[in-house]
Amino acid sequence: MAEKRKQPFFYVTWLKNYLIGDHLCRWSIWHRIYHQYEEAKSDFNRVQWSMEHATLRNEIQKQLIAEGYHVTPELKIRIAGQVAELRGRLDLVAIREDRNLIIEVKTGKPKEVDKIQLMLYIWALPKTYSKFRGASFDGLIVYKTHQIEISALDVDEIFVKNFKQFTADILSSEPDRKYPTPEECKFCTIGNCDERMDTFEVEEKSDYEPDFF
C-alpha cells in the first residue's frame, strides 16, 4: 500500500496536461500529490534525453549571454500552499534591463501543452523569489528547429482562474474514479495501478447495421 507523504507536493509538469483536458485520470495526479508510490517501469532513455537537453540549453544560454542577458540555469519554483507545495524547475532565467525571460528547452516534438507549462512558470517565478516580486517575465520555448515566444500578458485572469480552480478541485476533493485510456496510461508513472490499460478492446466488426449511412 502506498504511503502518505508528510508534505504533499505537485510539479507544474504534472498539472499541464490536465489544464488543457489532455489528461482525464484525476486519480493519477491526486495519488501522486498525496502518496509516495512505486514508479512504473519505462523504456524512456533518460541519459540520452539529458544530454540532448543540456546541449540545447547550453547553446541558448550562450546566445542570451551574447545578447547582454544575465542568465541563471535551473532555478527552482517552490510555492508552499496551505495543503501542498507547487514545485518546478526552470531551464533558464534571463534578465536584462529592458526584458526578463523564462526559457523552456524542449528536445521533443512541439506540443500545445508546452505553452501551458511556461505560462505556469511565468505566474510562479515572481511568487517564489522576493527579488522578482512584481517583475514581469515573458517566455521563450526553444525547440531544436524553432522558437516560440509567449507574452507575460498571456498569463491573464482567465488563465489564472482556471489554474486555481483545477488546483483547488484536485487538492480539496476526494479522488475521482480512475479513468484509464491507453494514451494516458502509457505515460502514467504509477507502477501498481490495477486499472492500467494497454489497448482498447474493439471488436473487429460490429454486427450493428445502421440505416442512416
Ligand code: SF4
Ligand atoms: S495507469 Fe491509467 S488508470 Fe491507472 S492511474 Fe495511471 S492513468 Fe489512471
